[in-house]
Amino acid sequence: MQNQVESLTVLFTEFYYWVTVVFMFLIHVGFATYEIAVVRPKNMQRTLMKTFVVIPLVTVTFFFFGWWIYNAFSNGPGITGGIAEGAGETAAPWSELMAPNLEDRINGVFWAAFLLFSWTAAAIVSGALLERVRTAAFLIIGTMVGSVLWIIDAAWGWHPEGWMVQVMGYHDAYASGVIHAIAGGATLAALIVLGPRIGKFGPKGEVRDIKPHNVWLACVGLFLIFTGFWGFYVACNIPMLDIGPNGESYFSATNIYLMPTTLSGITFNFLMSFSGGILAAYLVSRGNPFWTFSGGLAGVIATSAGNDLYHPIQSMILAAIAVVIIYKLHFYVERKFKLDDVVGAVAVHGYAGVFGVVTAGFMLWGYPAAEPVDGVSAWFTTPDGWPAINPLGNFLGAIIMFGLGFVPIFLIAKLLNRFGLLRVPRAVELVGLDVHDHASAYPYFQGRTDGDGIADEERALAQSMEGTARAPVVPGTPGAVAREDRR
Amino acid sequence: MGTGIDSFTDPQNVGALYPFPGIEVVLAVVGILLWLGWHVHQTRIENQEYARAIELYRRVGTARALGKDGTEWLPSEEEFAAEAEAKDRTGSG
Numbered sequence: 020m021q022n023q024v025e026s027l028t029v030l031f032t033e034f035y036y037w038v039t040v041v042f043m044f045l046i047h048v049g050f051a052t053y054e055i056a057v058v059r060p061k062n063m064q065r066t067l068m069k070t071f072v073v074i075p076l077v078t079v080t081f082f083f084f085g086w087w088i089y090n091a092f093s094n095g096p097g098i099t100g101g102i103a104e105g106a107g108e109t110a111a112p113w114s115e116l117m118a119p120n121l122e123d124r125i126n127g128v129f130w131a132a133f134l135l136f137s138w139t140a141a142a143i144v145s146g147a148l149l150e151r152v153r154t155a156a157f158l159i160i161g162t163m164v165g166s167v168l169w170i171i172d173a174a175w176g177w178h179p180e181g182w183m184v185q186v187m188g189y190h191d192a193y194a195s196g197v198i199h200a201i202a203g204g205a206t207l208a209a210l211i212v213l214g215p216r217i218g219k220f221g222p223k224g225e226v227r228d229i230k231p232h233n234v235w236l237a238c239v240g241l242f243l244i245f246t247g248f249w250g251f252y253v254a255c256n257i258p259m260l261d262i263g264p265n266g267e268s269y270f271s272a273t274n275i276y277l278m279p280t281t282l283s284g285i286t287f288n289f290l291m292s293f294s295g296g297i298l299a300a301y302l303v304s305r306g307n308p309f310w311t312f313s314g315g316l317a318g319v320i321a322t323s324a325g326n327d328l329y330h331p332i333q334s335m336i337l338a339a340i341a342v343v344i345i346y347k348l349h350f351y352v353e354r355k356f357k358l359d360d361v362v363g364a365v366a367v368h369g370y371a372g373v374f375g376v377v378t379a380g381f382m383l384w385g386y387p388a389a390e391p392v393d394g395v396s397a398w399f400t401t402p403d404g405w406p407a408i409n410p411l412g413n414f415l416g417a418i419i420m421f422g423l424g425f426v427p428i429f430l431i432a433k434l435l436n437r438f439g440l441l442r443v444p445r446a447v448e449l450v451g452l453d454v455h456d457h458a459s460a461y462p463y464f465q466g467r468t469d470g471d472g473i474a475d476e477e478r479a480l481a482q483s484m485e486g487t488a489r490a491p492v493v494p495g496t497p498g499a500v501a502r503e504d505r506r
Numbered sequence: 507m508g509t510g511i512d513s514f515t516d517p518q519n520v521g522a523l524y525p526f527p528g529i530e531v532v533l534a535v536v537g538i539l540l541w542l543g544w545h546v547h548q549t550r551i552e553n554q555e556y557a558r559a560i561e562l563y564r565r566v567g568t569a570r571a572l573g574k575d576g577t578e579w580l581p582s583e584e585e586f587a588a589e590a591e592a593k594d595r596t597g598s599g
Contacts, residue, residue: 079541083534112537113530119523155549440549444556446563450571 028259029124035258036128042250043135045243047074050142053240054149057231057309057362061451062150069154073141076158077165081134082117085166086110089133092174095182103180132254133170136198139251141165143202144428146362148209150216151448156441160428164205172423173197176416179276183419185395187412188388192274193255193285193323195375196420203369204424206360212432213441215359217448226353229361234308241312245293248319252285252326276389280327288326288334292318295335299342313367314342321345321371324379324413328386337378345370369424373417380413388412565590 051070058066077085087110094100109116109126116123117130141161148157176183177197183189191197219227231237256272262279263269271279296318297311304310318338319326326334349366352358360366387405391397397406435441443452483491509525563571 076541076544079537083538083541112534115522115527115530118530120521121517121523122521153552155545155552158548159545444560446568446571447556447559449568450559450563 032258033124033128036125036132036254039250039254040128040131040135043132043139043247043254044250046135046139046247046251047142049240049243049245049247050145051240052243053237054146054362056233056236056240057146058149059229059232059451061453063232063453065154065452066149069152069157070142070145072154073145073158073161073165074138076162077137077141078134080162080166081130081137081170083112083166085137085170086117086130086133087112088167088170089174089178092171093178093181095175095186100182133173135254136173136194136251137165137169140169140198140202143199143364143368144206144209147206147360147364148213149361150452151442152209152213153435153440153443156432156435159435160205160209160431163427163431164202164424168205168423168427169198169201172201172420176420177275179389180392182395183412183416184276184389185392185406186397187416188397188399188406188408189412189416190276190379190383190386190388190408191324191376191413191416191420192276192280192327193252195320195322195324195372195379196417199320199323199368199372200376200417200420201372201424203365203372204421205428206424207358207365207369208425208429209432210358210360210365212429212436215357216361217445219359220357224357226350231309238308238312241309241316245315245319248316249289252289253282256280256282256285258282274327278327278387278389284328285326287331288322288329289319291331291335292322292326292338294318295338296321296342299339300346303343303346310346310363313363314346317342317345317367317371320368321375321378323372324375325383328383333382337382341371341374341378344374369421373421376413376417376420377410380408380410380416383408384410562587562590 047070051067054066054070055063087106090110091102091106093103108114110130111117116126119127141164144161144164145157173181175181176189176191177194178184181189216229219229221227255275257275257277258272259270260273260277261268261270262273262277272282274280293315297315299318300314301311304314318341321341322329322334322337329337345366348370349360349363352365353360358365384407385399385401386408387401387403388397388408389406391400391405395406398412399407399409401407432441442448480490510527511520511523514520
């Protein structure tokens with residue numbers, strides 16, 4: 020690097036992405052935490068291994084071919100438009116730039132930021148399949164989603180020169196569709212072939228609630244995911260770029276399409292959509308902790324496509340509407356189609372992601388999607404001749420995203436199932452995935468002991484309320500006690 | 507004797523920093539083979555694990571293996587095996 024300004028820009032950008040990677044690790048601490056919490060103790064250790072080992076598998080495969088796919092497949096339509104120029108020099112696993120090299124300081128951190136998105140895509144699929152999927156099957160499905168499928172759609176619709184952006188005007192700034200809808204589609208496909216857990220549905224098809232073994236830990240896991248989501252959001256931006264017209268300098272942060280936004284703006288919108296989602300989820304779930312936390316996540320996902328440009332209150336309202344819809348849809352699909360999605364991943368990621376992409380098409384109608392590439396004609400253009408965001412492009416884009424996850428994973432799951440490699444044997448599922456090869460997850464856990472005085476008093480009080488469910492007035496209770504509502 | 511770089515006095519003209527430059531393709535091929543081999547080996551281990559579990563449950567009874575509620579209490583494999591052996595002895599006696 021020859022001068023100080025260039026050096027500062029490059030070294031700042033290098034450090035910026037590096038920090039996002041560290042933050043995004045928290046997403047996976049969160050995934051591990053909440054997945055372990057929602058399963059029964061007999062399945063905890065296998066669940067942890069499944070969730071954890073997919074991380075290195077997606078990492079090595081993203082090195083071998085995932086990053087190259089992103090750099091190679093932006094031409095269109097589909098993957099038939101030829102390999103993009105320079106993909107091999109930048110991203111082939113034998114490229115000199117895929118290693119420590121003084122001639123390049125960005126490739127590694129940019130690769131890592133995308134890799135952490137890939138981990139997320141794979142991890143989204145994981146939660147829905149808990150307690151009955153074979154580890155080997157999930158690792159294959161997770162690797163396909165994380166290192167092949169999502170990165171194809173990222174090349175198409177999350178790249179300034181991607182054909183969906185240039186032709187359709189597709190806009191999805193923080194990956195409502197590019198990661199969440201595709202992972203939701205893949206999850207739905209895998210669920211259809213895999214089937215529900217033993218006991219999830221009764222003999223008459225009634226839905227049974229298999230409870231998390233530790234609700235609060237599940238919520239802590241979701242809180243960690245929110246924390247890591249900050250890294251995810253800022254990693255979707257370019258922190259410093261000269262976007263001035265005709266040689267005039269104008270430095271700004273941009274979204275992934277190199278269109279201007281601000282870190283300040285996305286901070287507004289992240290927090291307001293998060294809040295709108297939580298508040299709506301609390302009401303619609305009547306204060307269910309798991310769904311209230313998940314509602315925050317769904318709210319952010321349902322507005323991520325346009326959170327680079329929305330007003331914060333628009334973001335909050337859209338998040339709230341989306342959460343009500345996805346919550347109702349989750350339970351409708353569960354009842355109607357007998358799908359056992361352990362963590363509601365199809366709803367929180369798939370339905371919310373599709374909602375986010377479709378609504379962004381309407382909300383941002385006419386905004387520039389990206390700078391045009393010579394020789395490419397967009398369906399709709401701005402007065403400057405740039406591809407324009409529009410409802411049709413984003414609606415079709417949402418279908419492409421969801422379908423690109425659904426169709427290949429349905430076929431892969433069918434193939435695995437044909438060889439008996441998708442689901443654990445029924446006896447193993449019944450007894451528990453951990454039982455035969457691991458010691459108990461809680462070797463010293465002896466169950467409840469009710470020997471303390473408080474529990475005895477509580478039991479006595481409950482007995483005194485038999486038939487009324489009203490607390491009797493107990494004379495001599497120390498301190499002030501508020502009146503009980505007797506309506 | 508050296509494996510790559512022997513001077514950093516002119517960093518402008520230094521590119522790749524790793525030793526043995528020029529073997530990147532070989533490294534990539536080896537890495538991909540290791541990855542594929544890992545999947546095969548992991549699947550084999552998991553299949554063996556389930557086969558062993560099924561055999562054990564066949565001998566001791568799945569209901570017995572399920573334990574208390576199938577959740578809180580995880581029986582030990584040694585305990586099962588000892589019980590099955592005792593049952594075999596009783597049966598043969």
